[in-house]
Amino acid sequence: MIEEFYDSGRIREYIQRGKRIIGTFCSYTPEEIIHAAGLVPVRLFGETVDIMNAYSYIPNWLCYYSKRTFEEGLIGNYDFLDGFVFLTSDDTNQLMYSIWKKNIKVEYSYMLQFPFSVDGTSKNFFTKVLEKFKRSLEDHYSVDITDKDLKDSIEVYNRYRSLLKELYKYRFYTPPKISGSDVLKINLAGYSMLKEEFNDKIEEYINKLSDEEGLPDKPRLYVTGIPIYDPLVFEMIESCGFTIVFDDLCNGSRNFDFEINETISNPIEAIAEGYLLKPTCGTCSRQKSLAIDERLSYINERLKTLNPDGIVIIGDKGCELCAFSQVELRKELAKIKPVLYLEIDFPLAKEQHRTRIEAFLESLS
């Protein structure tokens, strides 16, 4: 069933249907606007492990995600892209926008200004930024994006987010009805699908899931940290005897645990507000509060409800957000639950990680 979500030919099929594909890189990207323009937003994963070309352009100590996506761009694996949209979400993304623009040939590229601080001033500004982005898509693709188009896309994406929330709940059962690895796979598949198609599929899947028997009961983990675009990481953790009952990764719950207010009359303003207020990645925070505290309070709330046996923080030396926050996260979370910090890079040093995960499992018993 999970396999049904995966269809490597889907993107080509969209192109055959006359759709254009826009690559995105960050969970703060307001895909609703791209979708409303009749385009297909696709989050890029960077599947290649061998970096052969990228280091002629960028330092080799950047995050695995930027290296892998760029390498794929260089070797032509993204030749299906008509364009890409970056956000100023961190130094790496700011840098990579210029590097991509210069070296990966596409028809359309755009950098969205993200204001980081949540207050009235930044909300007004972000609304204007998104209005300009909408105009840029309209001009480039000769389309008219009406308020109705935007509202329809908001509805599709709100449904997408609430279905993913629903799917995540099946991990909370005792025993869980679905593993963390399977949820991640579905989640990843959704990134390259038109959300209306994904929504129908996942709804059907959830209906079936409710009748399924539970999985064998195993110690339960909460996972946080860097974005994971490779199911191998979750499979490795779960194969050591755990079930991952929740993850708040950038491509996990932080991607869907919010909604756009459909009652706000200006849909662009609604989108701006929705994305500014979504669970923080450690970038955005309310003025006078700290992003790390906002993240911790998000995690704590979920820990209270889920009561997992332990927490795994997945890190990447090259990810600046992780590099800055991981010490405080480790320290604070260890006050609540046992914590394992797993620093990964690719190719994955599986055996080495397995030893640590198994030792962690033992320490819990």
Added chain:
Amino acid sequence: MQKQKINLLGFGKLFGPTYKRHLERQNELLEKKRPCGWFFGYHPSELNYVFDIVNIFPEQYSAYCASRGDSPRMIDDYYSMGYGPFLCDYFKCSVAAIDKPELATKPLMPRPDFTVDHHSICFGHRDMAEIHARMYGVKRYSLAFPYIRKEDIGSFDDITKITEWMDKDLLEYTIQVLRDFVTFLEEVTGEDFDDDKFKSVMKVSEETSRYFIEIFKLFMSKPTPGSQIDLANYPFIGFFVHGSKYGLDYVKNCYELIKERVNKKEGVVPEEKFRLMTHGIMPWHTLSLYNYLEESGATFPLNPYAHCSAVLHDSTKPFESLARRVSTFCNVEHELMLDALIKKAKDADLDGAILFENTGCRIVSGVMRPIKKALYEELGIPSLIVEAPQCDLRAMPPERMKTQFDAFIESLR
């Protein structure tokens, strides 16, 4: 190779008394129990002079630790706290100074009442301000200035930062961010904003910016009149104390020295053999590396990193002018930056470039390969990229760097 004698302009000698005045101001304000802020990045320093805030700069402090030889043991402490290798040395040193003050260079930074970040130079500033605020349990104020893209300004001049245009929404937003910050400072000090004082500080700032610009233009003369050692304090003045009387006096005096030198057509060394650009954060631990090259006749008329300190002000429009300055040009879309840089490289009549890649700093390191490529493709100028974290000489020992410099200079002959 015959070593030439370096004839410094003497900016460094002028800096001592300037810094003393800065510290005196700080101490006076601390005695009066004025609020103390730790500032990260290119904040609107003028406002500190309007509100009499004690202004502390962890980056400058970290550079100071490196120049005193204390940074390696501080960086070791940083690692023992659990942090990884790929964050910038400024964070490594400043966080260690809080963790283990006994290891850190004295005098230590006074305890902050709040921290302020500004992330249009780098996102790291935001994280640093956040972590430092958390360690001290104080407020962090975030100046969410925008990142500049090509469509926002068209193009800009590398020295004056005059732009072709500036997007109206962007400018209005930046001004509003500044006004919100003024409200924050009013809360912190319990005092109303003094508009007249602001205007007079901005006049000082405008004058300072004009001297900066003239100095950088004169620096590009032939032969190159000064050494990079002369410029080493410019980021301090330009980034941190812009708007202070002592900052203005400093650049004014520097201007007199360089003007005289250029009028006499004298260079920093008797025989200039190569004219090089240098970019990237200076290796604060061993600034004498510049002298090593200068002694061999390789001079540096162009340093875009130092140019970040200069932005032409217009004190008749104080908020707008400040908004333009804080919309920093140190980190903009590459296409914009490369256009501006290539124009100046042409004017400077360069033979080559030495580019410092500062491990852990994504902004500076990420731009070096594109610069190298652009200089070569557009002007046929070769570059050497040296990986050199700014405060940790162990990552690239100076002797190894010298070997790379020698090979590069040899290739220019």
